[in-house]
Each structure stands twice: as C-alpha cells, then as structure tokens.
Amino acid sequence: MIFRTLVAAGVAASCFFALPAAANESTLAKVKQTSTLKLGYRENSAPFSFVGDDKKAHGYSIDLCMRVAGDIAKQLDIPKLDVQWVPVTAQSRFEALKNGEIDIECGNTTQTLARRADFDFSLMTFVDGAALLYRRGENPKSLADVKGQRIAVVKGTTTEKAMEQLVASEKLGILLLKVKDHDEALAALQNKTATAYAADRTVLITTALLGGDGQTYTIAEHQFTYEPYGLMMRRDADLRLAVDSSLAHLYRSGEIGPILQNWFGALGKPGELLMVMILLNGLPE
Structure with a gap:
C-alpha cells in the first residue's frame, strides 16, 4: 500500500514538474507543429491596423506582419502557413498575448520599459508622438486655454498615462474623457462632449481624414x-529573433519604401526621424 502511494505521488510530482515545460513551449515550435500563426490586429487604428470594406485586416503594421509570417513559414519550412487574424483592442491586447490567443500583436503599440518587463518587442516599426486634435477654429494657444474642459483619450494607451501626468503636473483642472477607441473619441469631439482629442499624431491625422464627416480639424x-512602436509578443527569444530578422531585412533592402508610400504617402514625405529609425534598425545579418 505504501509502495503504491509512493508511486502515485511520484507520478503526480512528475506531472506537476512537467507542466511548466509544456506551458513554456516555444512559439515557433507550436507554429511548426500546427502550421498556424495567430496575429492580433486593431479594428480601427488606421493607417496601422484596421478593418477594410472587405472585412479583412489592413494597414501598415498588417503588411509588416504578413512579411514576418511569410519569412517564418520559410524558416520553419511550412508549405502552407495558416495565418489567423484575431481582433484585439487597446485594452485586451495584453491579455490576448498572455493567454495565447495571439502570437504577435500587429498594431501601433508603443514600447515602454514597463511593457518590456512583461512582453518582448520587435525592432522599432514606427516613431510617433502624441498631440491634440481640435475642431477647426478652436485651437487654443496653450493647454491653459482648455482649463476645466474635457480632453478625450483612449483607455489603455500610453497617451492616457501621459495625459494623466501632464494634467497633474500642470494643475490645469482638465477633465480626461476616457473612451474605448478612436471612433468614440472622434465622436466626442464632433458632438462637443470633448474640446480636444489626445492621441498619436499619425493616428489623429488619419482618423480625422477618414472619419471626419466633412468637418475640418486642427492639430496642435x-x-x-x-512613441516608438514595435510588434509585441510574449517573452520568447527565438520568436523575437525571427521577427527582427524579417524586419531588419525589409529595412536594409529598401523594400520598406513602397509599404511606407502606400500607407503614409498621402500624409507627405516621411519625416527625418522615421527615416533614421529605418536606417538604424536595418541590422546586418
């Protein structure tokens, strides 16, 4: 009886200690085994990630992830990789990665040291910065001019944290209207629930152009x-290297040019900071 108990305990212990290994199986090994790669995308973060009229994912980050997926398929010798697109929000993207619902998040997520404590990030994919969008003719000279008024900001973004710190430090009495996405923020600006909308400049420009309903806006x-963007992943050195290798070649070869032109050409020539980012991240083999 004692022997049986010891054997049972040993089996239970071996199963217990085997769990972390299974849980920590590398992403590339799982992709190789299943021939499936799950990519997360934002539904309304144009021009980086959004749903087109065909109900499919489109955008700058989507194109980068498709390039990454193709290179991973070649690396793992997968004849037909099943790329599954999974919608995420600014709030759900982190848990989606932790829970294994997605393998890579393809949006406009800013790399921060706090986020790097929990996730891996690729080489930088874009450089941006937050600004304020106003209705045309209502652009104040400074934040002091919007004292006591509402500024819309999407929950779960770095802009939300930046605005909280800015409001607290300046003691302006500004009220933050925290919304779920860019569409809701623009609606608040249109119906005058908010005086301004705080977000990354490129997102503001594109959101205003696509969803302006004929109204005109001014960006401060x-x-x-x-805001240094990157593709976000679970902590996995092999996957990060595969993603970085793909992006570095894309930058180094100049093949990133047509992709940039396709998504940002209408906004004018790429800024010098973005071009330097591409040059610095075109790492040699």
Missing part, C-alpha cells in the same frame, strides 16, 4: 510624448 503643433 506641440508634441508631448515619444
């Missing part, structure tokens, strides 16, 4: 954050 010149 002042840029109050630094």
